[in-house]
Amino acid sequence: MSIKALEHIKITDDDINWVERIMGFNIKFDKSRRNAIKNLDSVDIQAFPGSGKTTLLVAKLAILSRKWRSPNSGICVLSHTNVAREEIENKLGNTDIGRRLLSHPHFIGTFHSFFDTFIAIPWLKSNGFEINRIDTEFATSIRWRKLSSGTKTYFMRNYKDHNLCQYSAEVGMINWSKKGKSL
Numbered sequence: 001m002s003i004k005a006l007e008h009i010k011i012t013d014d015d016i017n018w019v020e021r022i023m024g025f026n027i028k029f030d031k032s033r034r035n036a037i038k039n040l041d042s043v044d045i046q047a048f049p050g051s052g053k054t055t056l057l058v059a060k061l062a063i064l065s066r067k068w069r070s071p072n073s074g075i076c077v078l079s080h081t082n083v084a085r086e087e088i089e090n091k092l093g094n095t096d097i098g099r100r101l102l103s104h105p106h107f108i109g110t111f112h113s114f115f116d117t118f119i120a121i122p123w124l125k126s127n128g129f130e131i132n133r134i135d136t137e138f139a140t141s142i143r144w145r146k147l148s149s150g151t152k153t154y155f156m157r158n159y160k161d162h163n164l165c166q167y168s169a170e171v172g173m174i175n176w177s178k179k180g181k182s183l
Helices: 013-023 031-038 053-067 083-092 096-101 111-126 136-146 149-157
Strands: 076-079 107-110
Touching: 013 031, 013 053, 013 083, 031 053, 053 083, 053 096, 076 083, 076 111, 083 096, 083 107, 083 136, 107 111
Parallel strands: 076 107
Antiparallel strands: none
16 A cells, blocks of 8 residues: 655665664664665564564654655654654654654654544544643653753663653652752
8 A cells, every 4th residue: 555645755775874874773774674664655564572673663764754845744653652652762862853753743652642632632622621631641751852862861771761750749749850940
């Protein structure tokens, strides 16, 4: 099945060589992975955990973001958990290409956050319902993104993640603060 928004895009070996360089970590895609990255049809990729499915997705998204020209339509990546979004943020979030993917018109997140953002909340608002909520996932991700890459690296080396930025009802404050100021 062909995806109309991708008809003007062609992924080449030069594009894949470029993404291998920006991703670092000595990533080299073999022929089968290169073919998967170049394939712009709708496909299902299944493999064992740790085999590189998300790395392949991140590489393909970086290339697509670099070639994307439409200001009004975007790439939508949906996952059951935040793992894929977090890996994309961690691998590409400090690059211009990665930041482009993490902002409008693109969407990378969970099915739940997509449903809330684009279906449930707009429907409720359009039907006169007042929305009073704290979106922990959304607020936590914004707080995490505001941290410097050095601070994130420090936390990750100490086996800490974005959950440090969650609101704690027991304490009544954010779990992590900078110079005494809650984020």
